[in-house]
Amino acid sequence: MQADYQTLAEHYGTPLYVYDFDAMAANYRRLKEAFSGHKSLISYAVKANSNLSVVAHFARQGAGADCVSIGEVQRALTAGVDRYKIIFSGVGKRDDEIEIALREGILLINLESEAEMKRVEMIAKRLGKQARISIRVNPNVDAQTHPYISTGLHENKFGVEIDAAKRMYIYAKNSEHLDPIGIHFHIGSQLTDLAPLREATQIVADLVRSLHAIDVDIKFFDVGGGLGVVYRDETPIDVHAYADMITEAIRGMDLTIMCEPGRSMVANAGVLLTQVLYEKENGGKRFVIVDAAMNDLMRPTLYQAYHRIEYLGQNQEKATEADIVGPICESGDWFGKKVPMPPTEHNDLIAIHSAGAYGFTMASNYNTRGRAAEIALEGGTARLIRDRENFEDQIRLEKGYLNTPAEGYDDDT
Numbered sequence: 001m002q003a004d005y006q007t008l009a010e011h012y013g014t015p016l017y018v019y020d021f022d023a024m025a026a027n028y029r030r031l032k033e034a035f036s037g038h039k040s041l042i043s044y045a046v047k048a049n050s051n052l053s054v055v056a057h058f059a060r061q062g063a064g065a066d067c068v069s070i071g072e073v074q075r076a077l078t079a080g081v082d083r084y085k086i087i088f089s090g091v092g093k094r095d096d097e098i099e100i101a102l103r104e105g106i107l108l109i110n111l112e113s114e115a116e117m118k119r120v121e122m123i124a125k126r127l128g129k130q131a132r133i134s135i136r137v138n139p140n141v142d143a144q145t146h147p148y149i150s151t152g153l154h155e156n157k158f159g160v161e162i163d164a165a166k167r168m169y170i171y172a173k174n175s176e177h178l179d180p181i182g183i184h185f186h187i188g189s190q191l192t193d194l195a196p197l198r199e200a201t202q203i204v205a206d207l208v209r210s211l212h213a214i215d216v217d218i219k220f221f222d223v224g225g226g227l228g229v230v231y232r233d234e235t236p237i238d239v240h241a242y243a244d245m246i247t248e249a250i251r252g253m254d255l256t257i258m259c260e261p262g263r264s265m266v267a268n269a270g271v272l273l274t275q276v277l278y279e280k281e282n283g284g285k286r287f288v289i290v291d292a293a294m295n296d297l298m299r300p301t302l303y304q305a306y307h308r309i310e311y312l313g314q315n316q317e318k319a320t321e322a323d324i325v326g327p328i329c330e331s332g333d334w335f336g337k338k339v340p341m342p343p344t345e346h347n348d349l350i351a352i353h354s355a356g357a358y359g360f361t362m363a364s365n366y367n368t369r370g371r372a373a374e375i376a377l378e379g380g381t382a383r384l385i386r387d388r389e390n391f392e393d394q395i396r397l398e399k400g401y402l403n404t405p406a407e408g409y410d411d412d413t
């Protein structure tokens with residue numbers, strides 16, 4: 001594999017995202033099989049890694065798609081995900097997004113507020129449709145994860161409280177244009193403890209029992225995503241314990257279990273390859289400057305996230321500690337601090353591991369840096385699944401600079 005990295009870096013340049021498609025498929029199968037004996041639908045959370053080839057790869061394994069914008073819904077449809085396996089969540093859906101979702105006939109629109117329900121009803125009425133909906137319940141459970149990725153407490157913006165959810169289900173059941181068939185929760189990401197998930201699952205399962213009792217016919221029980229992965233030394237949740245916990249909580253009810261894993265499907269199937277540009281010392285501190293930057297992988301600076309950094313150059317000398325940093329004009333532009341690293345040479349290759357999730361999808365053009373190319377490895381062969389972004393790509397939507405202010409923008413195209 002490492003020899004491959006060297007060849008890939010030489011052939012496609014760096015920074016370069018490389019994804020192991022076989023590992024992604026294995027991750028999907030492991031989770032799907034944990035639910036065997038029960039109706040289940042695994043909807044891959046597209047935001048973790050939304051490259052069309054990645055989404056298409058999961059679609060070919062039978063996965064659905066969990067989307068948080070109409071753009072993600074369109075990616076899923078374009079990649080060949082079955083429309084009856086697509087679910088659309090998010091606290092702030094626009095009218096045009098709701099309309100497209102209804103026209104496309106996806107499985108579920110996942111509602112996150114009473115106000116949103118009324119808008120979906122109004123739009124469905126205008127289109128002469130009945131909207132299949134689920135409601136995102138906020139079970140007020142502390143997921144014990146980073147505050148930016150904790151979503152299941154009342155203080156977070158997500159979902160609705162149990163009592164509000166009940167009112168909404170009763171309203172929806174009596175509406176000609178709403179068909180409430182799903183329930184949903186998602187309490188956070190990178191979870192490594194089953195207990196908060198169990199607590200949330202039990203709370204929501206009890207709610208389903210009380211809804212069934214008043215003839216609200218919930219069919220889809222969506223437990224969200226959030227399964228944690230190993231970045232350093234975490235102990236991830238065992239998928240069989242997870243599946244057993246859920247089937248136990250909904251015992252006696254005829255429900256399809258839905259699951260929306262993102263990170264656990266792709267994080268450790270991806271690396272970001274980068275090459276050393278320079279070394280320097282400032283005030284006795286050693287810096288290794290590489291050609292990837294925070295615009296390529298934002299997690300370290302955004303969440304103080306740990307990513308294992310591996311030296312793939314030839315130098316066998318003793319490693320000393322160095323900060324691994326990028327070229328961007330921000331002190332937050334770093335990938336690792338006090339990383340053991342032998343003395344490096346210009347162009348030595350470095351792999352930043354666990355970069356398959358929330359890596360490329362959070363990339364930006366900050367400092368007018370083109371976004372990295374992406375490569376898929378499958379069955380021993382490599383293929384380019386996204387071209388490196390060049391300067392022309394970046395300025396394509398800014399051609400108005402050629403106009404004088406008097407002419408204004410040419411928007412009649």
Ligand SMILES: *Cc1c(COP(=O)(O)O)cnc(C)c1O
Nearest residue numbers: 045186189225226260261262263
């Ligand atoms: C982000 C998100 C997911 C995926 O979370 P992971 O931690 O990547 O598994 C699933 N469902 C919803 C609603 C989300 O917002």
